[in-house]
Each structure stands twice: as structure tokens, then as C-alpha cells.
Amino acid sequence: MKFLSQLISGISLGSIYALIALGYTMVYGIAKMLNFAHGDVIMVGAFVVYTACVKGGMNPVLGVLLAIVFCTVLGVCIERLAYKPLRQAASLAVLITAIGVSYLLQNLALLIFKSDTKQFSSVVMIKPVTVAGLTVSGEIIATIIVSVVIMVALTLFVNKTKPGKAMRAVSEDKGAAQLMGINVNGIISLTFAIGSALAAIAGALMCSTYPALSPYTGAMPGIKAFVAAVFGGIGSIPGAMVGGVLLGVIENLSKGYISSQLSDAIVFAVLILVLLIKPTGIMGKKMTEKV
Amino acid sequence: MKVKQILALVLALVMCFALASCGEKKPTDTPSDTPDVTEDAPQGDVSFEKEGVIKLGGIGPITGDLAQYGVAVQLGAELAVAEINAAGGINGYEVAFKMEDDTGAADIAVNAYNALKDWGMQTLVGTVTSTPCVAVSAEAVNDNMLLLTPSGSSIDAISAGDTCFRVCFSDDNQGIVAADYIADKGLATKVGVIFNSSDSYSTGIKDNLVAEAAKKGLEIVATEAFTNDNATDFSAQLNNVKDAGAELVFLSMYYTPASLLLKQAKDMGYAPIFFGPDGMDGILGMENFDTSLAEGLRYLTPFLENATDDATVKFVESFKAKYPDRASYLNQFAADAYDAIYALKAAYELADVTPETSVSDAGNLLKDALTKVSVDGVTGTAMVWSADGEPQKQPRVAIINNGVVEAA
């Protein structure tokens, strides 16, 4: 009983990680960069929803849509202004720029929204479900459903549609893709647009489940989701889902049964073990170097 | 080489810009995200009896994830300073208050301290959080500067020397008072504790609570921890304390994680008595807070927003008037800082310290004066300080009833 309830809350936390990790892994897979600002785009998304719905009294669905539009535009702008000039540079240079963007977003939000934590009002209208004495909140149900839907949709998009195939081509070999007539810059922008739209959804759902919103709300989940994405095999869409959920479950079970003080250490220890056994993550592709 | 030259050039330009903007600022200007109220502060209108400015420095997190506590302190202190200046200053001198950011980190706090020394700080009101306070108090003692921290509550925060004082309760004081209160009022016999193990404030209170509980015959059935990196999901901890049969859960933490925890407890359908330390104050002030979550929450606090004593009424009114859109910062942090400034005013007046008094002399005079004054503040009436820097005041227990804080 206790186990089940720990498990469910683990899955709920994990599905938030998964949702964020999907955006991470998407951008990594195509642009081959760790977008450290992803967590902060989530925070921006949540603030847009908060401003629209709580302050402006907008319908939650419209609020989330507005956030998606806002974050998409923001994501594309960030990509164009900060990352595109560095396309030819070493990947570490882009990583550092992403860190700069992350600081920028946090501090802009700090100036605009101030430092105090706001309580977020849930955008989810699903009623909690009680089965055999276990209550599962509407937010958890919504998060899990949305994560799965997004995962499936992304997988289909990448495998079946023309822009999706172009994305895969860019991910394999930018130069070759260019020669095949693919607009590489356009595809990368599209990737950022999708990643940022996902971030907006993740922001709304995360803050509905854990309703504390401040300019630093996105930072830690961002790092955790990055860990989750690597855990699952970075670049792999189902991997992000699996990695996120596993991370949440391991975290909660170690809090519940081993030590709540050391749960971070335990999560990271498990991560190390997994990577030592499978060096490219649970669902990652094996990298071979041609000699 | 070229790359580095350009790098150096850019940096040099930036520095020029920074230094230039430094020069443009008036010394009394405050560096944080306060509204422009300091601009219409009375410097221009009110003339002071004497030439010279008494410079009080403040240090606390203005950016970073603890910023809300630092900003509350800043607003409270600035309010008091504005009031004092409007009433003719201290000993006839204008008072200036300057807050520097430490992001909650000890090393940055020391940098901030030195920056304030360059500005000419005579007395330090800070730091806001405990760990930086330990580091800065060592510096202050070195300079024999008086340090009065509004909210640095750990034992070590003011143990560096006899020029260190605080306004808030100490951690062991709170832990002990809480345990005594629970035992004496018969609130519960089985107590669970949830605390932030990466935070010295939370851990300090928890340690003292657990120790005192043993003496009082309370049974601590579970102690569950979380960390700063892991402060979103508390369901595992809640499940554990629930399983252990806790009738009362002591939340040794600040109000931000508590607000999440309370929501998750409600979602789980778990409703023990929740009890917290003074860091809980401010939870109702959170923007858009669903007050039903905190219904029945008890916490120790020196400050009750809707207390009816004159001091509190005046403080609350003028805070709301001065910062109309910043009501969420009206809490014990702001109140402690407000009292800190008035306590200093009393000490300055008793010792007759002027802007010309050297830092070290001021330190000597003020540390004696502070043990002699009695301050009626918003966090306690007739507050007095002992030579070890601890305030003599009893924590009050507050309870949230129908979305309003009341004395319990």
C-alpha cells in the first residue's frame, strides 16, 4: 500500500522529468547541443500562464496556448540570436552560451516578476481519482497522459513526416543534409520551436503539480531532466520518457525506503551504475568509431 | 592571441561602463529591486540638524533562490530608515541604508561586506541568512564593527565576537520552544519532523526540537529530510511520517517548500497538525496562495500581521502604503529588519554615535548600548539584548484560522 503510493508519486514526479527531458533530447538529437536554458524556458512558460490565467483571468486552455506561442517565439529567437552565430564553433562554446542564456532568462524574470514565490493555480481540470484508497490527483493523470501523447506524437513526427525525416537527416550529418537540399537552419529552428513549445506545456503542468513559481523554478528540474535524458540515452525520444520516469521512481523510492537525506546521492549512484553497464544510456544507440 | 585581446577589450569596455554607472549613483541609492520610493524619500525635503550621514549596510540574497527573504529584509529596513529620516534622523543626522547582494553565499557575502566598507558603512544590518552571517561576523569582529542580523538564526551566526547581535530567535531557542509548546499544550505525543538537510537553519531547529522532545516525553516517530536540489516532491516523506503514525508534523523549513508540501499533503488526504518555525511566516502572503492549504497550520513567529498593538498596526499600514504592490514581502523577515533599524536607532541615541565616530569606536559604544536599550518593536515588546547578542523575547505561536493568522 505504502509502496504503491510511493510508486505513484514517483511516476508523477518522473513524468514531469520525462516531459522536460523530451524537449532536451529533441534539441540534443538534432542540434547536438545541451540546451542548458531549456529549464528556464519552462519557467518562462509557467510565468506566461500565471500572468494570463491568474492575473488576467484567462481561460487556462487559452493561457497554455498563449504560453506555447510565446515560448516558441522565444525559443526561436534564442536560437537565432545566441546559438546560430556559433554553429561552426566547438560544441562547448554553445554550451557556455546556453548557460549565459539561462542566467539571462532567470535574471530578466527576477526583474519583471520579483523574487517572491507565487502559488500557481492548476490548469488541469481533471478530478482526482481514488482507487482502492489511493488518490491520484488530476495533475498526475494529465501529466502522464500528456507525456505519453507527446512521446508518441514526436516519434511519429520524426519517423513519418517530411520535416521529421529532414530532422533525422540533419541529426545524422548536417553537411550531407545540406547537399540534399535540406534547409538545415530552418530545421534547427523548427527543432527549437518544438522543444520550446514542449517546454511551455511542461511548465504549465509542472507548476500545476508543484505549484510554486519563482524565477529559479526551472533550474533544478532542468538539470534533473538533463540527467533523465542521459539516463535514457540522450537523443532517443522513448529513452527520455523511460529515463524520466525511472529517475522519478528511483528518487521517490530511495526517499521512501532508504534515506531521504541521501536520495540525491542514490539517484546519481544508480545513474553511474547504469552508464557503466550501458555507456550510452538505457535506450541510447551504440557509438562506434570507424577506424 | 587575437581572441584574448578582443576578450580583454570587451571586458575593459564593460568595466568602464560599470564604473561609470557606479559614479552616477548617489550614495544613498539602493541597489536592489525596490520601487523608486527612495527617490522621494525625504532627503530633499527634510533638512537635518547636523551635516553628515550615518551609513548602515545590509547584506542578503537579492538574487538567487533565497532572494525573497533578502528582499523582504531590505524592504523592512528601508521602510524604517525612511520613517526615521522623515522624523529628523538619528541624533540629528540623516541615515542611509545600502543593501548589497550576497546571493546567499558566504564568500560573496564577504565581498559584499568589503564593498560596503568602501562605501563607508558604520554598522551592519545583516546578513539575512545564517551561513554567510558566520563568515561575515568573523570579518565584522575583526573590524570591531557592530553586526545586528535581523534573521541569521544559527548559533554560530553571532558567536564570533561580542559585537554580533541578532533580532530573531536562535535556532535552539525555536526548537526548544516548539517542543515545549507541543508537550505542554498536549497537541500530540507522536511527532514527525520534515526538514531541509542542506540548510543549516532547518537542521539546527530540527536538532534542538528532537533533543528537547526527548526530555519532554514526546515521541519522534519519523525524521524525514529533503535537500535544496530536491525540494519539489515531498510525497515520499509525507508517506513515511504518515505511516509512522505522526499526529503532528513539524515542518522545519521556510515557507516556500512548505507551501508545496501542504498541497501534496492535501492531495494525499493527510491532515495531521502541522507546526513550523518562524520561517513559515509569509506563507499567507504568497501571491495567489490558496489559504485553505494552510488552514490550522501553527508556527512560531515574533510578528503577527494583524496584531492590534500600535507598533504593528503602524508598521503594517506604512509598509502597505510604501510598497503597494509588494504585500507578499510583508512578513517576519521585513519585521525583523524594521526592528533592527529601530534597535540601532535606540543604541545610537543612547551612545550618541555620530557619522564621525570610527567603525571600531562605534562598535564598542553600540555593543554596550544595545545591552542597555529596551525596544518596543513589531517582533516583540520591551526587547532587550544580552551581551552574547541574543534578544530576550518569547516566540509567539500563531495559528492560521479561516485564512487569517491569529495568536494561538
Next chain:
Amino acid sequence: MSLLEIKDLGIVFGGLHAVEGFNLTLEKGELYGLIGPNGAGKTTVFNLLTGVYKPTSGEFYLDGVKMNGKKPVEISKAGIARTFQNIRLFGKLSVLDNVKIGLHNQMKYGTLTGLLRLPKYFSTERRMNEKAIELLSVFELDGDADTLASNLPYGKQRKLEIARAMATAPKLLLLDEPAAGMNPNETNELMQTIRLIRDKFDLTILLIEHDMSLVSGICENITVLNFGTELAKGPTAEVLRDPEVIKAYLGN
């Protein structure tokens, strides 16, 4: 005793027999060619001989010592050196340093000696420099000693790779398409150099090459690989006239 003896060497990649039943015996001082169409498994043979891949069947001996299953480092120490088809230099290091790294196991001193600049550091470094310059001058690269390896023109990069391999004082040198990308003049020059180093350093050389003029110019004997198996073997001129070989190269 033969210098190199390969018996039934083979490797399977996920069901594909990349190399199968490869046999070869090289005598000391021999200059042997390995040819075949693209994808025939030539480079795979090199990778097997240098320990990059572990063979799934067969074995090979260097000077009578069993080598298969050993790690690249051990094989290098035992005396097999190689160059790479897609040049693998240490691009951000100078030409001189590239060769000095080749001397890694020839002239040694400890990390601490290097950190503390003990006398042994200076004496060994001096010997390293002398030896490296000597090797570079064989390939007429001594003038480029301070150039970054990645800034060298293509032909010189290939030569530097050979010089670096030579620095490990090998008994057997494996050259993977040394003349790729070179013009006929350069190829000719390279031929001279290969012969020169064979004689001067008492080497045995096994080389992969597509340039038939080079192969027929310097290799006494050759093996032709096709689809991972040996198609023909013997004196160069004879093998190149073999209709099977011609068919494999030109298709039907």
C-alpha cells in the same frame, strides 16, 4: 622463423564475415602488398593485426609470439606500427611532438621527472629531439618541425604519419594507402622513401594500396582480397595478370 605468421584469421560483424580464413606469412625484410576492391576487408586486416578489433577466429604470431587478443598498446610495444587510411595525426600538436609521442615507449622518464624537471628530463628530451629530427629528415619534414600537424599539406601529413610510426621502432610496419591523394611525382618519391626506410631500418612492410603503379613498383608479393577472403596470392606481376583478379576489380 618468419616475422609474421597469420593463420586462418577471421572476424564476424553481426553475421557478416568481414574477413575469413586469412593466411599470410611474411619473412623479415619483405615488402608485401595487400590489394582488393573497396570493402574487401583490407583495413579490417590491419585493425585485427593492431588489436583494434579482436579476431573471432584464427591467430597470428610476430616473431613466434602469439599476438591475437592483445591490446593495441601491447601490440605496438611488441613491434607492429601502422598508419591510417584517413590520416590520424595529433592535429593540435607540432610535427616534432607528433614524432616524439611516437618515441613514447622508446625513451622514457616518469611523470614526476617531467614535473620537477629533473636532469633526466633534459637528457631524455634532448635525445628525443635528436631522434625525432633524424626521423623527420628522412621524410624531409625537418623544416616543418614546429608547424602544427593539422596545418601541414596533405602529402606531408601522410609522410608524418609514417615518420611517427617509425618512431616506435617497429619490426613490422603497416601502411594503409600511403599514396592516397598524391600525384604521380609524389607517389614516385614516396616509393623511394619506402624502400629507403625498409633498408635503413631493417623493416618488414605490409601495405594496402590502390595505386597499382606503386604496388607493382615496390611489392615483391601481394595478396588480393575480395569479400573478406583471399582471391589470389603470389608474385605481384603474376597476380595482377590473373583474370579472376581483373574481374574482381573491373566487375563483369
Next chain:
Amino acid sequence: MAKKINSPLEKKSAGLRPVTKKNLVTLGIVTVFYVLFQTLSSLGVLKNAYQSLLVPICYSVIMAVSLNLVVGVLGELSIGHAGFMCVGAYCGAFFSVVTKNSFEIGWLRFLIAMIIGAVAAAIAGFLIGIPVLRLKGDYLAIVTLAFGEIIKSVVNVLYIGRDDAGFHIAMDSAKVGLQEGGVMILNGPQGITGTPRNSNFTVGFILVMLTLIIVTNLMDSRTGRAVMSLRDNRIAAESIGVNVTKYKLTAFVISAAIAGVAGVLYAHNLNALTANTNNFGYNMSIMILVYVVLGGLGSIRGSVIAAALLYSLPEIFRGVGQYRMLLYAIVLIVMMIVNNGAFFVQYKEKLKHRIRGGRKEAA
């Protein structure tokens, strides 16, 4: 044809080699910086704010140079470097606090603390390096991050006290079980309080110089070349007999030991030592990485300059108040784009050509 007289070897034996010259210039810059600020400070004209930056700049520089050994020289991305600093800081501070009253000679105690910090961090580096260095790229990076976080978490639940019966170690403050009169030395998240203030600018300067000498000597030695060969081409390095694990581990351990020393310097500069995200967690690790990347991978001088400037920037920006960190973020982004952006790189190349062309014409 006669042999060229100016063979590179002879040229080398004649004067200083370019590598040596470059390193000496770096050491010279640091010395000038030290002499300048030490003079200003002893004359009393240096602002307190800048004075208090001197030691932090020293440990930032040391951290940046030591991380550059892993990221720039060995070519492996590490984002857990602050973890080693943490190990060094805690071990060093622990020793100093324990022996504060029994050890008379302050500088000797500090020296021993340094050695303890370095050795402890080196051991941590070794233990972590064995599994970590089997991985590649971002996976390696995430595991270093994980180790850094584990170190931080463990330090935060460790309670060590001392009484007449000796040391007591526990994972819970209630279980330390000190007798009357016992003292907590390491108190969980409250860390170690009361570390003697032994760090000063001169010590910091000496350590920076030592770090620079160690790292540059290493790079210009057999070991360093082997390490760099792994960075440039692992497969080729293996093929000429460079032991991958040994040299990766060597670089990693040396880097960790240096970070440990930086930690000891840090710990003895503050009265309060605690481990949180900003000083020993990933935020710090990432900050150091920023110094390294901005200074240029593998460029030791670049690391020194970038660390010194970037550490000081937020302090210099105190004048702009609430826009401080915002400005810092913008400067960071702009500098990255200017240094690495395609447009600017091309522009710089053009500029270089023009200057060279001009020179040639003039000559």
C-alpha cells in the same frame, strides 16, 4: 646539397623554445599582477572590495587551470570539478580545526592542510576516474556531475565530533553521541565553522604560480604529450603504444589534486565552510567550465585571465545594483559570440591578414 645550417634543433638549443617563452610570459603576467596589487594593498589605496577579491581570484584561477587540464588538455568534458574542491576544502579545514589549538606553527599547519587536501582530492579523483574515464563525451560529463553531487550530498549528512574518547562519526546529528565537553567539528549542513584564516594573497599567488608551473611543465613533458595525443586522436595514440587509461587517470588525478589545494585555500579564507550548489555543486563546476571555455581550451594563459576577470565581474557590477547578474549574463553571451561566432572569426581573420599584409609591404 649541404645540410641547412638553421636546422630546427640547433635553433632550439640556441634560445628559449617558444613553449617555454609563452609559459614564462604567463608567469610574468601573474607576477606583475601580484606585485601591483600587493603594493596597492600595502599602500592602503586598494578598495576593500577589490582586496577581498584577491584570494577568491587565486582559487578561481587555480580551479580554471586545473579544469583546463581535464577539458582542454585531456579533452574530456567534466562538470563535477567543484566536487574535488569540496573534498580538499573539507579535509583541509577539518585538519586545521582539529589541530588549531595543538599546532603552534600556523604556516606549517596550513602547509600540512594543503597536502592533506591535495592527497584527499587526488584519491577521490583516482576512485572516480577509474569508472568515469571509460565513458565518452556527454555521458562522461554527466557522470562527473553525478559524482560532484554525490560528494556534496554526503558531506551534508556527515557529522563528526570529538570528545575525550576520540572522534565520533555519524550520519545523523542525534547519533554522534558526544560526551559532555565534546565539540562538533563537521556539523552536517552547518559545515565546519572556525577554520583559521590562513589564506592570504601571497599564499594564493604562490599556489597559482605552482599550479601554472606544474601544469605547463606537465604539458611540455612525455606524460603531457601522451595526454594530449589522447585528446587529438585516441586511436592513433593507442596504435603507437600510449596507455589510454594510465594517462587519462594521471591527468585526472593531477587535476583533482590541484582542485583540492584550491579548496583548502577557499576553506581557509572564510570562517564558515558549507557545501551547497553555488560553492561546491554543479553551479560552481559550470562556472569554472565557463572560465575554461572562455579563456580557450588548452590555453593556460587564457584560463588565468578569464577566471580572474569573470570572477571579478559580478563584484565590479555591484554599481549597477539590480541589473548586476543580468549584465553579467549578457556579457557572457556576447563574449562567447564574439570569440567564437563565425562572423566575428572571419572578421578577425581578415583583420589579421590585413595587418600581416601591411607589415610585409612595410618591410
